[in-house]
């Protein structure tokens with residue numbers, strides 16, 4: 001369905017080169033947004049694809065875990081588009097390990113990319129979002145930010161942190177006119193899920209009791225993108241501080 005909810009609106013999408021971020025960027029572009037695509041891997045071809053379809057968009061190579069890169073990213077967004085209306089903090093990395101298997105460097109990287117990045121992004125973006133009508137931030141957490149999971153200690157900790165950071169920031173910035181929400185996807189067909197599954201092979205004893213989504217399948221990136229766009233749009237004008245599950249009912253039982 002073609003709508004124009006984001007006509008002329010300016011946004012940053014992190015992790016836009018793959019999976020959920022890519023599906024989100026494509027749908028935002030279709031709905032009229034002007035986008036800065038931020039990723040550690042090349043997304044020039046995606047920016048060109050969106051531009052060819054009439055959506056002004058630009059790729060900025062960015063490591064979301066580095067504060068100085070956020071200063072650069074927000075400043076060049078303002079220089080290019082003249083403002084910022086929404087921010088989608090989606091970039092993330094998996095780690096399928098127990099605490100005993102996790103090195104200090106692995107812990108630090110997962111927390112930096114999945115959690116600290118959201119703090120850095122919001123610290124850089126809120127001054128520009130403040131006062132923009134309909135300003136919104138959507139953080140991509142996980143159902144693993146709400147429930148535990150075998151062999152995903154640092155990942156669960158990082159996503160639980162994203163959920164709580166979302167709630168805390170929603171309180172602090174409601175008066176600034178910025179709605180801040182999280183989506184909590186269940187298993188979604190992307191390279192990140194492949195990496196989790198690969199790491200979990202041979203651990204069937206631990207995973208035997210893991211739940212299957214009520215809907216009997218894993219999700220598609222486009223199904224999470226739909227929820228992200230909803231929360232970023234005026235359709236969600238009375239929603240802030242929420243953590244929306246998009247997990248096919250996985251955590252309902």
Ligand code: NAD
Nearest residue numbers: 015017018019020039040063064091092142187188190192
């Ligand atoms: P993906 O691997 O397809 O995409 C992740 C993107 O983030 C990649 O393009 C990658 O290059 C980018 N990225 C990684 N580290 C980065 C960094 N330091 N700086 C900038 N970009 C970086 O994975 P996905 O499944 O689309 O994941 C998107 C988000 O959804 C993640 O936060 C992930 O934790 C979350 N999530 C995914 C699932 C799932 O089953 N796929 C479930 C719940 C939550």
